C-alpha cells in the first residue's frame with residue numbers, strides 16, 4: 367500500500383487536502399497525514415489532494 371507525506375516547510379495550512387480527503391489528512395498549524403498507509407479506495411482522493419495543493423507539499427513516499 368502507498369504512504370503519503372507532507373512537506374511541513376511547504377504547507378501553508380490552507381485546509382484543501384483535508385476538505386478533499388478528510389480520512390487521510392488533518393490540518394491544524396500544519397497538515398498531517400493521519401493514516402499510516404493509504405487504502406486503495408482513498409488513493410484517488412489523495413491524488414486529487416496532491417493536484418490541488420497550492421504549494422505541492424503532498425507527495426507519495428517512494429518505497
Ligand code: SF4
Nearest residue numbers: 377378380381383419
Ligand atoms: S493542501 Fe497543501 S498547503 Fe493546503 S493544508 Fe494541505 S498540504 Fe498544506
